[in-house]
Amino acid sequence: MIRTVVFVLVSLLLTGCTGTKSFEGTLYSIGENYFVVDCSHEVKKRKNNVEDISYPCTVRITNQTKFSDEDGNKLSVDDFTAEVTVKVILATPQTMSQSKESRDIEAREIILLNR
Template sequence: MNKKIWIFLIAVSVILVGCGKEKIESFDTSISKIDDEEFYVSCPIDDGPGDDIGYYCVIKIVSEIMFKDIQGNDLKYDDYKIGDSVRVVLTEPQILRKKDVILNVREIKLLAASD
Protein backbone atom coordinates (compact mmCIF):
# COMPACT_ATOMS: atom_id res chain seq x y z
CA MET A 1 0.00 0.00 0.00
CA ASN A 2 2.76 2.41 0.95
CA LYS A 3 4.58 1.67 -2.31
CA LYS A 4 1.49 2.62 -4.37
CA ILE A 5 1.26 5.98 -2.61
CA TRP A 6 4.92 6.73 -3.36
CA ILE A 7 4.50 5.78 -7.01
CA PHE A 8 1.43 8.01 -7.24
CA LEU A 9 3.26 10.96 -5.62
CA ILE A 10 6.23 10.56 -7.95
CA ALA A 11 3.94 10.42 -11.00
CA VAL A 12 2.10 13.58 -9.90
CA SER A 13 5.43 15.35 -9.30
CA VAL A 14 6.67 14.46 -12.78
CA ILE A 15 3.45 15.76 -14.34
CA LEU A 16 3.60 19.01 -12.37
CA VAL A 17 7.23 19.63 -13.30
CA GLY A 18 6.43 19.06 -16.97
CA CYS A 19 3.54 21.52 -16.84
CA GLY A 20 5.52 24.11 -14.92
CA LYS A 21 6.74 26.04 -17.94
CA GLU A 22 4.46 28.89 -18.85
CA LYS A 23 3.51 29.93 -22.33
CA ILE A 24 4.73 33.39 -23.18
CA GLU A 25 2.96 35.97 -25.30
CA SER A 26 5.88 38.36 -25.65
CA PHE A 27 9.44 38.92 -24.51
CA ASP A 28 11.95 41.76 -24.45
CA THR A 29 15.24 41.24 -26.23
CA SER A 30 17.68 42.96 -28.56
CA ILE A 31 18.35 42.59 -32.26
CA SER A 32 21.60 40.68 -32.77
CA LYS A 33 21.65 40.53 -36.55
CA ILE A 34 19.64 41.88 -39.47
CA ASP A 35 19.65 39.86 -42.67
CA ASP A 36 17.52 39.93 -45.81
CA GLU A 37 14.01 40.29 -44.39
CA GLU A 38 15.02 38.62 -41.10
CA PHE A 39 15.84 39.72 -37.56
CA TYR A 40 17.92 37.51 -35.28
CA VAL A 41 17.14 37.98 -31.59
CA SER A 42 18.13 36.33 -28.32
CA CYS A 43 15.37 33.96 -27.25
CA PRO A 44 14.29 33.19 -23.69
CA ILE A 45 14.58 29.42 -24.11
CA ASP A 46 14.59 27.42 -20.89
CA ASP A 47 15.59 23.82 -21.47
CA GLY A 48 16.04 22.87 -17.86
CA PRO A 49 18.25 23.57 -14.88
CA GLY A 50 21.81 24.62 -15.53
CA ASP A 51 21.10 25.58 -19.14
CA ASP A 52 22.61 29.05 -19.45
CA ILE A 53 23.31 28.75 -23.16
CA GLY A 54 22.01 31.66 -25.21
CA TYR A 55 19.85 30.79 -28.19
CA TYR A 56 18.95 32.89 -31.19
CA CYS A 57 15.60 32.92 -32.91
CA VAL A 58 14.80 34.17 -36.37
CA ILE A 59 11.93 36.51 -37.12
CA LYS A 60 11.06 36.35 -40.80
CA ILE A 61 9.71 39.72 -41.82
CA VAL A 62 6.30 39.25 -43.42
CA SER A 63 3.64 41.80 -44.31
CA GLU A 64 1.45 40.84 -41.33
CA ILE A 65 4.01 42.03 -38.75
CA MET A 66 3.26 45.40 -37.19
CA PHE A 67 6.24 47.63 -36.41
CA LYS A 68 5.61 50.11 -33.57
CA ASP A 69 7.51 52.39 -31.23
CA ILE A 70 6.88 52.45 -27.49
CA GLN A 71 4.13 55.07 -27.91
CA GLY A 72 2.35 52.89 -30.49
CA ASN A 73 3.35 54.92 -33.57
CA ASP A 74 3.90 53.00 -36.80
CA LEU A 75 7.46 52.23 -37.86
CA LYS A 76 9.03 50.43 -40.81
CA TYR A 77 11.44 47.51 -41.06
CA ASP A 78 14.22 49.95 -42.00
CA ASP A 79 13.78 51.88 -38.72
CA TYR A 80 15.41 49.03 -36.75
CA LYS A 81 19.15 48.56 -36.18
CA ILE A 82 21.41 45.95 -34.63
CA GLY A 83 21.46 46.44 -30.87
CA ASP A 84 17.97 47.96 -30.63
CA SER A 85 15.92 46.82 -27.65
CA VAL A 86 12.60 45.40 -28.80
CA ARG A 87 9.51 43.66 -27.49
CA VAL A 88 8.57 40.67 -29.63
CA VAL A 89 4.85 39.81 -29.53
CA LEU A 90 4.10 36.28 -30.73
CA THR A 91 1.06 35.45 -32.85
CA GLU A 92 -0.08 33.08 -30.11
CA PRO A 93 1.28 32.21 -26.65
CA GLN A 94 3.76 29.34 -26.66
CA ILE A 95 6.54 27.67 -24.72
CA LEU A 96 9.78 28.41 -26.56
CA ARG A 97 12.08 25.45 -27.08
CA LYS A 98 15.31 24.97 -29.01
CA LYS A 99 13.35 23.69 -32.00
CA ASP A 100 11.41 26.99 -32.21
CA VAL A 101 14.16 28.87 -33.98
CA ILE A 102 11.79 30.59 -36.42
CA LEU A 103 9.15 32.62 -34.62
CA ASN A 104 5.68 33.59 -35.77
CA VAL A 105 5.41 37.21 -34.72
CA ARG A 106 2.50 39.64 -34.69
CA GLU A 107 4.33 42.80 -33.57
CA ILE A 108 7.84 44.13 -33.00
CA LYS A 109 7.88 47.14 -30.70
CA LEU A 110 10.99 49.34 -30.51
CA LEU A 111 11.74 49.95 -26.82
CA ALA A 112 15.08 51.74 -27.14
CA ALA A 113 17.28 52.50 -30.12
CA SER A 114 20.95 51.57 -29.94
CA ASP A 115 23.49 54.38 -30.02
Protein backbone atom coordinates (compact mmCIF):
# COMPACT_ATOMS: atom_id res chain seq x y z
CA MET A 1 0.00 0.00 0.00
CA ILE A 2 2.73 2.49 0.96
CA ARG A 3 4.71 1.58 -2.13
CA THR A 4 1.69 2.35 -4.32
CA VAL A 5 1.15 5.74 -2.67
CA VAL A 6 4.82 6.65 -3.10
CA PHE A 7 4.70 5.58 -6.77
CA VAL A 8 1.62 7.73 -7.43
CA LEU A 9 3.15 10.78 -5.72
CA VAL A 10 6.43 10.48 -7.62
CA SER A 11 4.51 10.07 -10.90
CA LEU A 12 2.47 13.19 -10.21
CA LEU A 13 5.59 15.21 -9.41
CA LEU A 14 7.35 14.09 -12.58
CA THR A 15 4.30 14.83 -14.70
CA GLY A 16 4.10 18.37 -13.30
CA CYS A 17 7.72 19.07 -14.25
CA THR A 18 7.41 18.20 -17.93
CA GLY A 19 5.74 21.35 -19.27
CA THR A 20 7.18 23.51 -22.01
CA LYS A 21 9.60 26.18 -20.78
CA SER A 22 10.13 27.91 -24.13
CA PHE A 23 9.27 27.61 -27.80
CA GLU A 24 9.99 29.29 -31.12
CA GLY A 25 7.43 30.39 -33.67
CA THR A 26 6.27 33.00 -36.13
CA LEU A 27 4.72 36.14 -34.66
CA TYR A 28 1.26 36.35 -36.25
CA SER A 29 -0.05 39.56 -34.69
CA ILE A 30 0.45 42.08 -31.92
CA GLY A 31 -2.31 43.21 -29.55
CA GLU A 32 -2.54 45.64 -26.64
CA ASN A 33 -0.96 43.33 -24.03
CA TYR A 34 -0.30 40.17 -26.01
CA PHE A 35 1.34 38.59 -29.03
CA VAL A 36 -0.22 35.80 -31.09
CA VAL A 37 2.56 33.33 -31.91
CA ASP A 38 2.49 30.04 -33.83
CA CYS A 39 3.06 27.24 -31.29
CA SER A 40 2.03 24.36 -33.56
CA HIS A 41 5.28 22.47 -33.09
CA GLU A 42 4.82 22.38 -29.31
CA VAL A 43 1.20 21.21 -29.58
CA LYS A 44 1.97 18.54 -32.18
CA LYS A 45 5.07 17.09 -30.51
CA ARG A 46 2.87 15.55 -27.80
CA LYS A 47 0.42 13.91 -30.21
CA ASN A 48 0.61 11.33 -32.96
CA ASN A 49 -1.44 11.73 -36.14
CA VAL A 50 -2.34 15.37 -35.46
CA GLU A 51 -3.90 17.17 -38.39
CA ASP A 52 -1.64 19.56 -40.27
CA ILE A 53 -3.26 22.72 -38.94
CA SER A 54 -1.82 25.75 -37.22
CA TYR A 55 -2.14 26.30 -33.49
CA PRO A 56 -1.72 29.92 -32.33
CA CYS A 57 -0.77 30.77 -28.75
CA THR A 58 -1.90 33.96 -27.06
CA VAL A 59 1.27 35.13 -25.31
CA ARG A 60 0.37 37.57 -22.55
CA ILE A 61 2.80 40.44 -21.95
CA THR A 62 3.16 41.89 -18.45
CA ASN A 63 5.27 44.67 -16.92
CA GLN A 64 7.85 41.99 -16.09
CA THR A 65 8.16 40.66 -19.65
CA LYS A 66 11.60 41.36 -21.12
CA PHE A 67 12.28 41.90 -24.81
CA SER A 68 15.66 41.26 -26.45
CA ASP A 69 17.40 40.12 -29.61
CA GLU A 70 19.54 37.01 -30.07
CA ASP A 71 22.62 38.88 -28.81
CA GLY A 72 20.91 39.90 -25.56
CA ASN A 73 20.41 43.55 -26.55
CA LYS A 74 17.33 45.08 -24.93
CA LEU A 75 14.41 45.80 -27.22
CA SER A 76 10.94 47.21 -26.78
CA VAL A 77 7.60 45.84 -27.94
CA ASP A 78 7.79 48.34 -30.84
CA ASP A 79 10.80 46.47 -32.28
CA PHE A 80 8.59 43.46 -33.06
CA THR A 81 6.49 43.13 -36.23
CA ALA A 82 4.31 40.41 -37.69
CA GLU A 83 6.01 37.56 -39.53
CA VAL A 84 9.28 37.63 -37.55
CA THR A 85 10.45 34.54 -35.69
CA VAL A 86 10.55 34.78 -31.91
CA LYS A 87 11.54 32.62 -28.99
CA VAL A 88 9.09 32.80 -26.11
CA ILE A 89 10.35 31.94 -22.62
CA LEU A 90 7.38 31.20 -20.40
CA ALA A 91 6.86 32.66 -16.92
CA THR A 92 6.05 29.11 -15.72
CA PRO A 93 6.33 25.80 -17.61
CA GLN A 94 3.06 24.76 -19.23
CA THR A 95 1.72 21.86 -21.22
CA MET A 96 0.27 23.16 -24.48
CA SER A 97 -2.36 21.14 -26.29
CA GLN A 98 -5.08 21.54 -28.88
CA SER A 99 -7.32 23.21 -26.29
CA LYS A 100 -7.39 26.98 -26.60
CA GLU A 101 -7.12 27.43 -22.81
CA SER A 102 -3.79 25.59 -22.68
CA ARG A 103 -2.42 27.97 -25.30
CA ASP A 104 -3.10 31.13 -23.29
CA ILE A 105 0.31 31.66 -21.73
CA GLU A 106 2.41 34.34 -20.03
CA ALA A 107 5.85 35.32 -21.29
CA ARG A 108 8.82 36.03 -19.04
CA GLU A 109 10.93 36.98 -22.06
CA ILE A 110 10.46 37.30 -25.82
CA ILE A 111 13.55 37.12 -28.01
CA LEU A 112 13.60 38.40 -31.59
CA LEU A 113 15.37 35.75 -33.71
CA ASN A 114 15.41 37.55 -37.06
CA ARG A 115 14.94 41.07 -38.38
